[in-house]
Amino acid sequence: MNWTEAGVLAEALGSLGIVFTLFYSVWSFTTTLRDGYYAELDRVYFELLKIGLERPELLDFPASPNPAKAREYDAYAFMIWNFVETIYDRCQGWSRRRLRETWYPIIAAENAVHRQWFERPENRCRFKQSFVQFVQTQYPADIAGTASHNEQRRASPMSGG
Numbered sequence: 001m002n003w004t005e006a007g008v009l010a011e012a013l014g015s016l017g018i019v020f021t022l023f024y025s026v027w028s029f030t031t032t033l034r035d036g037y038y039a040e041l042d043r044v045y046f047e048l049l050k051i052g053l054e055r056p057e058l059l060d061f062p063a064s065p066n067p068a069k070a071r072e073y074d075a076y077a078f079m080i081w082n083f084v085e086t087i088y089d090r091c092q093g094w095s096r097r098r099l100r101e102t103w104y105p106i107i108a109a110e111n112a113v114h115r116q117w118f119e120r121p122e123n124r125c126r127f128k129q130s131f132v133q134f135v136q137t138q139y140p141a142d143i144a145g146t147a148s149h150n151e152q153r154r155a156s157p158m159s160g161g
Contacts, residue, residue, distance in 0.1 A: 030095065037090050037099060038099065038102065041086070041087060041090065041099075041103060044083055044086075045083065045106065048079060048080060048083060051076065051079075052076075055072075055076075057069065057072075057073075058072060058073055058076040058077075059113060060073075061073065061077075061114070061116040061117060073117070074117070074123075077114045077117035077118075077123075078117075078123070078126065080110050080113075080114050081110075081114060081117070081118055081123070081126075081127065082126075083110075084106075084107050084110055084111070084135075085127055085128070085131045087099075087103045087104075087106065087107055088107070088131050088134055089131075090103075091103060091104070104138075107135075107138075107139070108139060111135065111139045115139070115141060115142075118135065119141060
């Protein structure tokens, strides 16, 4: 009789161990995935910032009609907005709160710098509708404020302009 009770108890403990191991594995996997998302986003954003440091003229919506400068800015702004859309994609879901806390301020900052580019219809159609709606809802367009922001950056001694 004692051996039967011990066998049942061992089987129950073994089952509980398997369940706890399964939960730990899922938690560990999601933590690793989240950390991988963060590291990848951080690396890509660092490269984009480096380009902006090396070519500061790419940080402003082109005011002159120079087609070569406009194409360069267009390419850089598209890279920035494409990255911002990637942030948006990676931050979807209830378990991604920490990613949103880290990366949504970056979306706000890049929106302030490159919103004029995004507002052009020929550029907006490059992005999925859910992302466009997110930007419009979370970061309402203030074109005058964005232009004012860019003028302030150019006048700032830290901007190099």
